[in-house]
Amino acid sequence: MIFVLVSMIVLSSVFIANPGYSQEKKKKNYEEVQIQTSAVCGMCEERIEGNMAYEKGVKKVELNNDTKIVTIGYDPRKTNPDNLRTAISKIGYDADNVAADPVAYEKLPGCCKKGNQAH
Numbered sequence: 001m002i003f004v005l006v007s008m009i010v011l012s013s014v015f016i017a018n019p020g021y022s023q024e025k026k027k028k029n030y031e032e033v034q035i036q037t038s039a040v041c042g043m044c045e046e047r048i049e050g051n052m053a054y055e056k057g058v059k060k061v062e063l064n065n066d067t068k069i070v071t072i073g074y075d076p077r078k079t080n081p082d083n084l085r086t087a088i089s090k091i092g093y094d095a096d097n098v099a100a101d102p103v104a105y106e107k108l109p110g111c112c113k114k115g116n117q118a119h
C-alpha cells in the first residue's frame with residue numbers, strides 16, 4: 001500500500017517536472033499517421049508497403065489504392081512522421097510535402113512514375 005502511494009507521488013512529480021511527459025505517456029508505443037504519396041499502381045503499393053515495413057519503429061503499413069494515402073502505425077519512441085516521410089521519399093515517392101528522392105525515383109519502373117498518375 002505504501003509502495004502504491006510512493007509510486008503515485010513519484011509519478012506525479014514526474015508529470016510536474018516534465019509537462020510533455022503525460023502526453024508522451026498517453027501515446028504509449030503506438031501512433032498512426034496518414035501520408036499522401038505519389039504511388040501509381042499496385043506495384044507501387046507493394047513497394048511502399050514492403051519497404052516501409054522494415055523501417056525502424058514501423059508496425060503497420062497500409063496504402064489505400066484509391067487515395068494513395070498510406071496509413072503507418074509506428075512506435076513514437078523510435079521514429080516520427082518526418083522520418084517516415086523521408087523514408088518514403090527514399091523509396092522514390094513523394095510524401096506529403098517531401099519530394100521523392102531523385103535517384104530512387106529514377107530507379108522506379110516507368111509505369112510507377114508520377115507522369116502515369118492519370119491512367
Ligand SMILES: [Cu+2]
Pocket residue numbers: 039040041042043044045111112113
Ligand atoms: Cu507502380
